[in-house]
Amino acid sequence: MSVTAQELETLSIKAIDAKATAYCPYSKFRVGAxxxxxxxxxxTGANVENASYPVGTCAERVAFGTAVVAGHKEFKALAVATDISPPASPCGMCRQFIREFTSLDFPVYMYDGEGKHKVMTMNELLPESFGPGQLK
Ligand SMILES: [Zn+2]
Incomplete structure (x- = not known):
C-alpha cells in the first residue's frame, strides 16, 4: 500500500491547510493532520484545546477518530503539519492511538512551517509497540 506522488501532494496540502482549523487559543501551537x-x-483533523488543559485533543486523534466513526479502519498514510522547524512528531499518546489502526510500516509524514517534511514509519516512532495483535 504505497502512497503515490499525487496522493502525497494532496495529503500534505490538506494537512497544512488543516492547521487553519485548529482551536488553540492557549498554546497558539497549530497542528493539522x-x-x-x-x-x-x-x-483531516486539527488540535482542539480546552480551558482545562489536559482535556484538549491532538490533531492526529481528531483525524483518526473522525475517520473511524465514518467507517474507515484501514489507512495508507498520515501527514501532520505544524508551524515549527524541524517538524514536530506525534506525541506519545497519539503514537499509541495511531498504532491501533496501522501496520508497523505505516508512514507518518511530518511537515514543518515551510512545507518541508520528514517521514518515519510507525515502528520507528513507536518501537516494540503494544498493538491489537497482542490481544488476539
Ligand atoms: Zn498527540
Whole structure:
C-alpha cells in the first residue's frame, strides 16, 4: 500500500491547510493532520484545546477518530503539519492511538512551517509497540 506522488501532494496540502482549523487559543501551537484511507479518502483533523488543559485533543486523534466513526479502519498514510522547524512528531499518546489502526510500516509524514517534511514509519516512532495483535 504505497502512497503515490499525487496522493502525497494532496495529503500534505490538506494537512497544512488543516492547521487553519485548529482551536488553540492557549498554546497558539497549530497542528493539522490528514489521513489517507485505503479507499482513497482524505480525512483531516486539527488540535482542539480546552480551558482545562489536559482535556484538549491532538490533531492526529481528531483525524483518526473522525475517520473511524465514518467507517474507515484501514489507512495508507498520515501527514501532520505544524508551524515549527524541524517538524514536530506525534506525541506519545497519539503514537499509541495511531498504532491501533496501522501496520508497523505505516508512514507518518511530518511537515514543518515551510512545507518541508520528514517521514518515519510507525515502528520507528513507536518501537516494540503494544498493538491489537497482542490481544488476539
Ligand atoms: Zn498527540
Amino acid at each position: 490528514c489521513i489517507l484511507t485505503k479507499s482513497g479518502e482524505f480525512i
